[in-house]
Amino acid sequence: MTTDTLTWTAVCAADDILPNTGVCALVGNHHVAIFRVGDSQFFAIDNVDPKTQVSVLSRGLVGNLGDRIVVASPLYKHHFDLRTGECLESPELSVRAHEVRTDSGRVLIATP
Amino acid sequence: MKIVVVGHGMVGHKFLESLAETGLQDAQVTVLCEEPRAAYDRVHLSEFFAGKSADDLSVVEPGFFERTGFSLRLAARAASIDRRAHTVTTADGEVLPYDKLVLATGSSPFVPPVPGRDRPHCFVYRTIEDLEAMKASGAKSKTGVVVGGGLLGLECAKALRDMGLDTHVVEFAPRLMAVQVDEGGGRVLRAKIEDLGLHVHTGRNTVEITDGATARHRMVFADGTWLETDMIVFSAGIRPRDEVARQCVLAIGPRGGVVIDSECRTSDHNIYAVGECASWNDQTFGLVAPGYDMARVAAKHIAGQSGAAFVGADMSTKLKLMGVDVASIGDAQGKTANSRSYQYIDEVKQIYKKIVVSPDGKQLLGAVLVGNADEYGTLLQMALNGITLPESPEFLILPSSDGQAKPGLGVDALPDSAQICSCNNVTKGQICAAVCEGATDIGKLKACTKAGATCGGCVPLVTQVMKFEMKKQGMEVNNHLCEHFAYSRQEMYHLIRVGQIKTFDDLLAKHGKGLGCDICKPTAASILASVWNDFVLKKELAGLQDSNDYYLGNIQKDGSYSVVPRMPGGEVTPDGLIAVGTVAKKYGLYTKVTGGARVDMFGARVEQLPLIWEELIAAGFESGHAYGKSLRTVKSCVGSTWCRYGVDDSVGLAVELENRYKGLRAPHKIKFGVSGCTRECAEAQGKDIGVIATEKGWNLYVCGNGGMKPRHAELFASDLSKADLIKLIDRVLMFYVRTADRLQRTSTWRDNMEGGLGYLQNVILNDSLGLNAELEAQMQHVVNTYQCEWKTAVTDPEVRKRFRSFVNSDKKDEHIVFVEERGQIRPARPEERAEAALDATQA
Numbered sequence: 001m002t003t004d005t006l007t008w009t010a011v012c013a014a015d016d017i018l019p020n021t022g023v024c025a026l027v028g029n030h031h032v033a034i035f036r037v038g039d040s041q042f043f044a045i046d047n048v049d050p051k052t053q054v055s056v057l058s059r060g061l062v063g064n065l066g067d068r069i070v071v072a073s074p075l076y077k078h079h080f081d082l083r084t085g086e087c088l089e090s091p092e093l094s095v096r097a098h099e100v101r102t103d104s105g106r107v108l109i110a111t112p
Numbered sequence: 113m114k115i116v117v118v119g120h121g122m123v124g125h126k127f128l129e130s131l132a133e134t135g136l137q138d139a140q141v142t143v144l145c146e147e148p149r150a151a152y153d154r155v156h157l158s159e160f161f162a163g164k165s166a167d168d169l170s171v172v173e174p175g176f177f178e179r180t181g182f183s184l185r186l187a188a189r190a191a192s193i194d195r196r197a198h199t200v201t202t203a204d205g206e207v208l209p210y211d212k213l214v215l216a217t218g219s220s221p222f223v224p225p226v227p228g229r230d231r232p233h234c235f236v237y238r239t240i241e242d243l244e245a246m247k248a249s250g251a252k253s254k255t256g257v258v259v260g261g262g263l264l265g266l267e268c269a270k271a272l273r274d275m276g277l278d279t280h281v282v283e284f285a286p287r288l289m290a291v292q293v294d295e296g297g298g299r300v301l302r303a304k305i306e307d308l309g310l311h312v313h314t315g316r317n318t319v320e321i322t323d324g325a326t327a328r329h330r331m332v333f334a335d336g337t338w339l340e341t342d343m344i345v346f347s348a349g350i351r352p353r354d355e356v357a358r359q360c361v362l363a364i365g366p367r368g369g370v371v372i373d374s375e376c377r378t379s380d381h382n383i384y385a386v387g388e389c390a391s392w393n394d395q396t397f398g399l400v401a402p403g404y405d406m407a408r409v410a411a412k413h414i415a416g417q418s419g420a421a422f423v424g425a426d427m428s429t430k431l432k433l434m435g436v437d438v439a440s441i442g443d444a445q446g447k448t449a450n451s452r453s454y455q456y457i458d459e460v461k462q463i464y465k466k467i468v469v470s471p472d473g474k475q476l477l478g479a480v481l482v483g484n485a486d487e488y489g490t491l492l493q494m495a496l497n498g499i500t501l502p503e504s505p506e507f508l509i510l511p512s513s514d515g516q517a518k519p520g521l522g523v524d525a526l527p528d529s530a531q532i533c534s535c536n537n538v539t540k541g542q543i544c545a546a547v548c549e550g551a552t553d554i555g556k557l558k559a560c561t562k563a564g565a566t567c568g569g570c571v572p573l574v575t576q577v578m579k580f581e582m583k584k585q586g587m588e589v590n591n592h593l594c595e596h597f598a599y600s601r602q603e604m605y606h607l608i609r610v611g612q613i614k615t616f617d618d619l620l621a622k623h624g625k626g627l628g629c630d631i632c633k634p635t636a637a638s639i640l641a642s643v644w645n646d647f648v649l650k651k652e653l654a655g656l657q658d659s660n661d662y663y664l665g666n667i668q669k670d671g672s673y674s675v676v677p678r679m680p681g682g683e684v685t686p687d688g689l690i691a692v693g694t695v696a697k698k699y700g701l702y703t704k705v706t707g708g709a710r711v712d713m714f715g716a717r718v719e720q721l722p723l724i725w726e727e728l729i730a731a732g733f734e735s736g737h738a739y740g741k742s743l744r745t746v747k748s749c750v751g752s753t754w755c756r757y758g759v760d761d762s763v764g765l766a767v768e769l770e771n772r773y774k775g776l777r778a779p780h781k782i783k784f785g786v787s788g789c790t791r792e793c794a795e796a797q798g799k800d801i802g803v804i805a806t807e808k809g810w811n812l813y814v815c816g817n818g819g820m821k822p823r824h825a826e827l828f829a830s831d832l833s834k835a836d837l838i839k840l841i842d843r844v845l846m847f848y849v850r851t852a853d854r855l856q857r858t859s860t861w862r863d864n865m866e867g868g869l870g871y872l873q874n875v876i877l878n879d880s881l882g883l884n885a886e887l888e889a890q891m892q893h894v895v896n897t898y899q900c901e902w903k904t905a906v907t908d909p910e911v912r913k914r915f916r917s918f919v920n921s922d923k924k925d926e927h928i929v930f931v932e933e934r935g936q937i938r939p940a941r942p943e944e945r946a947e948a949a950l951d952a953t954q955a
Contacts, residue, residue, distance in 0.1 A: 012919040020627075020655035021662075023919040031927075034919070037627065048927065053942065054671040055917075055927045059659045063629035065595070072630035074659035074667055079630075 006110035014102050022058035027109050033058035043082035044109055046095035049073050113139050116200050116210040118190040120145035123387030123403035124216035125171055130411035132180045141182040146189040155400055160243050161271040193360040195380055212382055212414050217353035219388040223346045228321030233328055234344045237268045250275035253342030255327055260348035261288040266433045268347045280311040287314055292440035297480040300464035304436045352389045352396055365391025374421040376410040384410040397425055401534040430488045437485035442495045443468050443478035451477055454506045465509035474500050489573040497530050523580045533570045538563035540577055547581040554864055572866050594631040597624045601854045605639050615652045634658045635854045638741055641777035642849045645897040647904050649911050660739035663718055664901055670939040672928050675713040676738035677728050681748045681766030682709030691731030699724055702936045708745035715937050718915050725902040734900040742777045746770040751788030760805030762788035775898045779852040797825045800858040810837045814844055815862035823859040826869050842891040843876045843884050
């Protein structure tokens with residue numbers, strides 16, 4: 001997929017997200033978890049936890065396990081790789097990762 | 113094979129457990145138990161008076177008889193044995209055939225043949241029924257006498273004292289515990305016991321018991337003096353219960369007891385005897401450990417497994433009598449010819465220590481320790497394993513001066529065969545093997561080897577062996593929190609406090625690496641809150657809080673949150689209840705009264721939380737911290753204000769305690785209970801901190817727990833004034849906050865504490881670490897800086913805007929779907945949710 005085919009949607013200001021936390025954005029009908037790691041790194045994955053079908057991943061704690069940057073689901077604490085959406089404990093429970101970028105202080109999410 | 117077991121005490125049950133472990137097939141096992149209840153822990157019988165129930169004392173694991181198919185007959189006494197017919201006849205006349213018969217009849221208390229000994233309010237101390245009778249009598253008595261100053265007699269004296277009686281101990285011998293300790297030790301022991309308010313009369317021979325003038329009885333002694341008392345308990349030794357063996361003419365030992373060989377067989381090889389009723393080498397054994405050994409030997413022999421043999425037992429003992437450590441090892445009296453001894457006496461601290469060494473000074477033969485028995489484990493292993501003594505053995509018992517290490521025994525010196533836990537016969541080799549298989553903390557080790565699981569006396573030694581073996585195996589004795597911090601929680605606490613660290617970024621920069629994770633962040637958040645008590649949602653701290661603390665509510669399975677206002681002591685006004693009801697109704701919340709004596713509301717979406725709390729705060733409520741690893745509730749009974757049995761105002765105290773400790777962040781949640789009398793309606797002994805009113809003040813219990821592994825709280829201090837009680841709670845809680853592991857409840861904290869309750873008491877009551885002033889000051893800081901987190905949150909627009917389902921929309925989260933059940937909402941199940949979604953699209 002190239003960026004040409006993506007639609008970018010501005011969802012919020014970068015400063016709406018506290019460093020090292022996440023928020024959930026509604027992109028179309030889709031719930032997307034957006035994380036701000038440190039001051040300037042942004043990641044986006046599906047917000048719905050596939051194990052429970054509950055929209056909570058943005059509320060997990062952000063950190064790293066080895067060289068992977070992860071969020072821990074607040075419900076059952078399994079970890080998702082913020083770059084790929086892979087669930088570290090059970091890969092069959094992985095979620096999609098989304099492209100995200102900032103532009104003049106706005107956070108933009110790509111939707112296919 | 114038909115096996116009949118006569119007697120179901122601790123040893124009888126150990127036989128059954130051992131038999132089940134042999135895997136013997138086709139055994140039909142019948143157990144005759146004279147008492148109305150199955151085997152219970154007679155060693156800890158006096159705890160019955162400290163509040164333990166008969167069920168608590170049971171040694172039968174639930175489901176044991178169902179699992180094994182063994183048949184237990186309660187209240188069934190074996191009256192006679194017909195050895196020719198191979199039958200046992202019960203007192204009810206039932207005849208049971210056997211192939212193998214096991215006698216585990218135990219012993220009976222010896223009552224000296226004194227005229228008047230069978231008067232009412234005279235007891236023996238052996239069964240729960242005896243204790244119940246003592247309890248009933250104690251309630252109608254002011255004074256009590258225990259006849260017998262031995263081990264059991266002093267236990268019994270403790271029980272009388274716990275009942276609030278003016279307690280006397282009358283001993284025939286010239287000193288207390290004459291069998292186990294020598295004259296010097298007896299003197300120190302006596303002084304300690306007298307300091308506890310008991311009266312000790314040694315060298316007294318009771319000749320008659322008659323009516324008293326000021327109390328029920330008068331005990332007249334051989335020297336013409338007398339003592340008046342309302343109640344008498346005989347605890348002057350035990351005699352083997354061998355009557356049924358005598359009836360069927362088995363060989364009987366010179367001091368009573370059924371003669372057994374090393375396979376535990378009696379003179380009739382189809383009959384075995386185990387425990388206190390057996391006589392081996394003309395010796396009987398009044399301790400549980402040798403009884404357990406016999407039980408294992410007999411079970412293996414009956415199952416046809418060879419090799420097991422009873423070879424006698426070491427009668428060394430260590431115990432705590434009314435808080436006084438007493439230990440005796442081997443030849444405590446120095447009876448071995450030409451043996452020599454070293455003694456250390458500290459009359460100020462009331463400590464007596466003696467070791468008896470062989471004539472050449474190379475072997476330890478025996479020891480007596482009174483007042484402090486820390487060296488027991490080391491000395492016992494030296495004596496049992498014949499380890500050569502250091503050049504100056506006196507240093508083994510002398511207090512070490514600053515910085516000087518004691519000549520330790522070094523667990524590496526022990527052979528693999530060294531028995532570390534005598535109650536459960538666990539050797540060093542078995543402990544090491546378990547460590548290699550992954551039992552690398554004391555809890556796991558206890559569970560899989562049973563080492564330290566009965567009397568607990570060997571736990572420090574077990575810990576040493578475990579640590580040594582882990583080191584030897586190259587296993588890191590690693591208590592690092594996670595990959596980001598090479599420190600334990602306790603170390604992290606100190607880094608934060610001493611380094612005045614106030615943010616996670618600072619902590620990470622100075623002592624950690626990486627970004628942190630869902631382990632170290634909440635841990636750091638909790639410690640920062642315990643130490644500095646800043647608002648947990650301020651910008652620098654918010655990202656450390658897990659979801660519950662971030663939204664100040666408990667996340668539920670559907671992503672909604674609960675709302676729990678504080679109701680201190682479970683007290684709430686009608687207006688308060690109406691306000692709660694009004695809010696719950698307005699926002700459609702599910703309501704439930706909880707075990708913590710307050711009302712929980714469920715089903716709030718994040719964006720509703722600030723609105724709900726604004727209304728609750730306006731009605732006078734505060735955050736209940738149900739979401740935090742912090743003080744939850746202080747449960748109370750109504751107490752003396754309303755209850756006709758109440759001794760003190762338990763609600764008033766509960767409210768005060770809850771208001772004092774609310775908001776305190778800790779390694780895990782903390783629950784309190786306060787009962788207004790010993791009926792204990794608030795179940796305070798199941799709580800981390802339990803308080804029970806007495807006639808003279810408050811009793812403090814610590815480190816109890818309900819939950820997965822229930823544990824009764826232990827009595828920590830008695831008859832405290834309210835001011836003293838609060839001081840002690842301040843110290844205990846702050847010490848817990850400082851030293852516990854992450855997510856460690858007080859009960860496991862206590863179970864893992866080397867030195868156990870005694871150590872904790874020493875720290876808190878005697879200030880052995882010199883920490884108390886600091887602990888109290890820290891707690892006062894937390895109390896002074898308390899704020900209602902919800903009040904701060906709703907009044908801060910920056911914080912408030914975080915409470916949204918979507919950063920870019922005010923829509924509701926459609927994943928949160930409720931259906932109705934019993935007149936209230938509940939989260940929809942997946943199939944119900946699919947249906948609701950379908951309805952929505954069709955609508």
